[in-house]
Amino acid sequence: MAPKRSFRPRLTLALDTLGAWTLAIVWIAPLLFAVWAAFHSTSDAVNFNLAGAWTLDNFRTAWDGAPWLRYFFNTFLLVTVVLAGQLVVTTLAGYAFAQFQFPGRDVLFIIVLLQLFILPEVLIVENYVMVSRLGMFDTVFGIGTPYWASAFGIFLMRQAFKSVPKELDEAARIEGCSWFGVLWRVYVPSAKPTYLAYALVSVSTHWNNFLWPLIVTNSETTRPLTVGLSLFGAPESGVNISVISAATIMSIAPLLIAFLLFQRQFVQAFLRAGIK
Amino acid sequence: MNDLARYERRRRIMYGWMLLSPALILLSLFAFIPSAMTFWSSLFSRGTRRNPSEFVGAGNYELLFADPTFSKVVVNNLIYAGVTIPVSIIIALAMALWANSKIPARGFVRTAFFTPTILPMIAAANIWLFFYTPGLGVLDQIGALFGFGSVNWLGRPETALWAVIIVTIWKEAGFFMIFYLAALQTIPPDLKEAADIEGASRWTYTRRIVLPLLMPTTIFVAVNALINSVKLIDHLFILTKGGPSDASKLVLYYIWELAFSYFDRPQAAALTVMVLLVLGITAAIKFIILDRRTHYQ
Amino acid sequence: QTELTMYYPIAVGGALTQVVDGLIAEFHEAHPEIRVNSIYAGNYDDTRVRVLSAISSGDSAPLSVLFSIDALDLIEQEMIIPFDDVLETDEDREWLDSFYPGLMANGQIDGQTWGVPFQRSTIVAYYNKDMFSAAGLDPEAPPANWDELVSMGLALRETGPYGIMIPSTGYPYWMFQALATQNGMELMNGDGTETYFDDPAVVEALEYWVSLSAEHDIMPSGTVEWGTLRQAFLEGQTAMMWHTTGNLTAVRDEASFDFGVAMLPEKVRPGSPTGGGNFYLFEGASDEEYRAALTLIRFLTDPERAAQWSIATGYVGVSPAAYETDVLRAYAEDFPAAIVARDQLEYSVAELSTYEGARVRDALNTAIQSALTGSAAPADALAQAQAIADRLLAPYR
């Protein structure tokens, strides 16, 4: 016979479970409905005809309705360019802030942190002028470069590099590494969880970014998914809910599937990087 | 021998600046210079064929204050921030506590909470549009089951902003949950055990230990939520376009409209300057006051 | 070979894209020396942003289709040039006279022509004949005036669906212009420097609109969504809707019931504003590009093409000659709804167009929406809109 805990903890667990499940279902419901609508004809969808036949027509219509492949490619290129630039810039700056003592460093750091609050979104007008002036209007670099010097990234990298034990740095130096060698062989590998978490944040942010690309893209050849989706979803003459749901599902599918497959690692990366 | 130390120092300074230069150049190009330019252009009137641009000082600001839409969007944005920030924080906290407890199907619950976060706001808005549409929408259909009449959620000034707020909370809470979850996992389990032995109830433990220890996270999340309440407007493009009668128009959307729809860059600049000012004050409060206070270690 | 970049205000890849792409392909065949690169940029507002962005960042965009009512602002921003600067031959000038005058109204300013009509529409009333029958109404006799609209609406409401839906998001001012015109009052003067939002006839028009839901309950309260209205009509939520003729083909393709198209009802006169997009020529291109652009515009607006376009989309054929073509005649024979828009052109007025157009329209939109949503009395709302318009327009008078 095994001694059992009293009744109270089991009751709380039951209440917790009930609460958590309810909230979870409420939270996921919109997405489920969108999926449902995407696979049904419009009238079945809006009338909740549970017997309605499942169909792929909406996807066919949506797929033919816009150059999605191009949009996917653009978005993919965009997140790659943004991430690559961010990794280089934030690594260098984070390293400087974490490991180099020089006058003015702390003031500079505060200035960088200020940028956390000077949102690129708020500066759309002048940034748009700047991007035009630099000849980057309607290019993937035009969308990407303003995000390269991410203050959040610099902050994270500094944090990660600071938490690398000083001994590792010194051991590498004794073994003959230059400052770059130390950065490359010690700091960068040690900050891997942070890189991973940051990459995830960056990719999902820029996969989802809308306002800025809306403003600086002009053509199909640069337009990312989100802007494409918004154009697709707001035609002059009216919308078809099922087709829009299909397009929406289609455009979120890659990220959603990636997330569902890797959600454990995704969440873990966040937790391990200790972002807070 | 002092030369040695001095040489070493100089080398470090050089490297430091070298490493920082890409970031500084980019920050200047896309944050600091544009900020300054925004301020500068907010001092000039708009140039048209009839009235060339001229220096007007605070003129644009005066115009803005005279503009009823301006006060409307400010009030809207205050409501938007005032509701989305606390509500999404509270929901995120509840989610994190649940997602961190030993309930069945925890993986599903976590995924459900977090999934909205990875959707583009534009896509989320499309989905919610389907929810809100009067007559056809899911909300109305559910309401009909309980005998409520059709409600035009996005089409009525009383409800439009709230409809937008709900979408924002839905999108944000899961994201904030992750930060709380991370923070919860850094709380050593023996604190809970120590409290158990002292006879603290779950509620006491949560209130007296967990919440205070989560304070830095709460501040971080609150600042993020505040920033989002300024920048998260993508769904307006799909859901309401700021209507009806500006009932759901937010500041950034208005900036966009001023600049790209009305071609009134100076007004947009003036409004931008005010937003930057508010954000700057927030930044100061965060860095100077809050960060100092929460460093208990 | 001359390269032309043309911005076009439709959602990429929609049904319309294929039509436009088809037309361009035909053009390429006919004029191999010109290459047209068309960029589909979404709705009118988005497209305008796109074009202006492109131009201010130094790209050349010699021609584009933009909102017909943007002309004044575009002139004011010194963005467009008049067609008169490019026309060379008498034949060219004749071509300019071949359009319906109603469609030219918005594009002719200060004695010059700045816009040439292409993707033009007007508002028509779509109605569900099956529902009319079900409510005991004659499916061939849609309401001809305001009172009939209400009485028929009430009859229809008896059987369940709403009687009518007039969209009040997207372009509320446009719908409202129809009502005001029917009540005998235009909303602005020809120069775009005056508006008459607080005129009693205008106020009465708004009161009528509001009464449809508030008093008679034949229209849902709150605003009616432009984007989802077609869906609502197709789903049988309403027996009538006012919408752009541009929707005609889509409704025809999707409707599972018998539907009719009618002119809008009259109060003191019949009336509807025109709408839609014009071709504009933008500053900063070379003469050669302007010539090529003109060639393209003439190609796309010639009667054969205009007829084809009208059939494919439901938009109005831009010249009387278009309706004389065999294809369109045959089509109209088969589908009489297709010429309702043309017939209505006789009564149509220019779309609301002033300096500071976007803001003035927004002010009016806001007034309309506040009245419809019950947050302000029509008279007060319109008075406020008029005040804003006065303030905005003062510098231009």
Add this chain to the structure above:
Amino acid sequence: MTDPFVHVESVEKRWNGQLGVEDISLSIPRGSFVALLGPSGCGKSTTLRLLAGLEVPDSGRIVIGGRDVTASPAAERGLSMVFQSYALFPHLDVAENVLFGLKVRRVPRAEQRKKLAEALDMTGLTGLEKRKPGQISGGQRQRVALARAIVAGHPLCLMDEPLSNLDAKLRHSVRRDIKKLQRDLGMTVIYVTHDQTEAMSMADMVVLMKEGRIEQAGKPAELYETPASTFVAGFVGSPPMAFMDAAILPAGLTSAGLDAVYGVRPEHLDLTQEGEGLLQAVITHCEYMGSETFISFDVPGTSGLTVRLPGEVRRSVGEAAGLTFDLSNLHAFDKNTGYKLSR
């Protein structure tokens, strides 16, 4: 009282089928100081946590103060606990940390103040009331944890390696303080450690554990002088007991036969000239400790042969020497099971 204060009866706990602890039975008299000793992973913490009520046993019975508490939650067992990491609440100051339990139990303010003053006084923390745990040293943190345990006034206090985060010097002095506190307050303390010195010097009773089971329980001297197995013999004492195969000893010297292994403590070994003594050996290490020198030897068939000699003794590594010992000081164990052979 004849009844033991804490009584554990064949308690067992498994982690997903894997062994945690098994067949743990203990009787602990009121007021005694019991050390749970053993190598890492042997189940010391698990045992303590079962006692504390932080884990529920799979089977068995736990009685504290005459009350069966097997299924009671931690708070109802009337005990306090000091954690290895101290488990101080980082956002509360010293006073609040100490008073946490009293506040939870809504003890009146005045009494709180009185008890706080007492506890701080006893632990020498007076004056640090307003500091946060992050602002005091490791040793002081340790004392706060103690004060928190004291203030509750429970007769039973459980401690899980409370000294392992302190450095050697401090450990020694806090050890004495804990012992003194326990004696002065008459508390019953169950103390987990993996350091045999700590267990031997502080405890009235040492419970040596191995792989989830109790290997031997008894007074410190019992474990040292009559170890129940080679494991106990090798774990207790520093340097530990050396072992020799029966086979390498001069024939006829012992009676237990070749299946035995003999243990001898360093203080019972003597150095002789090369060629003399019972064993011939080569010096492998020579460690000078100030008051004494340890010399270790390598002899095939033995392990850990070490001689303890007073003062400094200079011998080079590699030198040969003889070793001798008194047979009465040998401990005989079964070669296969490791358990003591009754002589």
Add this chain to the structure above:
Amino acid sequence: MTDPFVHVESVEKRWNGQLGVEDISLSIPRGSFVALLGPSGCGKSTTLRLLAGLEVPDSGRIVIGGRDVTASPAAERGLSMVFQSYALFPHLDVAENVLFGLKVRRVPRAEQRKKLAEALDMTGLTGLEKRKPGQISGGQRQRVALARAIVAGHPLCLMDEPLSNLDAKLRHSVRRDIKKLQRDLGMTVIYVTHDQTEAMSMADMVVLMKEGRIEQAGKPAELYETPASTFVAGFVGSPPMAFMDAAILPAGLTSAGLDAVYGVRPEHLDLTQEGEGLLQAVITHCEYMGSETFISFDVPGTSGLTVRLPGEVRRSVGEAAGLTFDLSNLHAFDKNTGYKLSR
């Protein structure tokens, strides 16, 4: 070679004006094992880091192997270092960690392989090549750090408290391994520790530091038997030397006058019946250690009076007893400066 291998000449290092170390002069012969000993914060690590080239001295000169390296970067000094935390790269496996330096220096593959095999063999790590530091035990991590230091083949190896993260048992065995490696490879080792047992048992020369200065340097027995000051006397030996004011000793017993303080080691104190002996004392602690028992006493005017007795001795706390000692075993120090009084 008559020249010392490592030569440090009045080196000084300040941190923002605050003292780090001062006037450090040392001569270390090739192949010797030197321990830097001292309490926390006395400047041991700083001295080591100055030697390693991780810090630049404010003044003074450092010569290694006849080459003035005062201004050379760490990598060019031809030395290896073992850190307290081992400083293993967590993302590299054991083999990669050991070979890190060779890879940085682009040593040919074949040679890398050969040296790796040797070093792993020497440290008993063979078979663990592919494990990450997180997947091996503390003791094994320590060995990886050693292997990394060995593989470089430098004649000088600096170690900063390399054993302090290990538990008592392991510490003892690794201590021996390090000593053996050093002897076998003929390396010169400079070893930082705050544990006097470690320093005494391993080093050929102990450098005892205090507040940034060298207090006494010499052979272990020198420090134990002729401590230069009360600080040295109290730091070396366990339990440490006890001190008695001259005033409490029976008058006329000693010659140095009342300004002296006398030190006596536990092994030189003897217990007598109450009322007999030179001092009358009360027992405050009684710690049984298996082979011996330490009994501590409280006598006004003395500190740390402890007697070392063999085996188990049962005396109760609070009991009275007499103490006696041989005068020749007393160490006399100046009461004010703490320095040794020449007899």
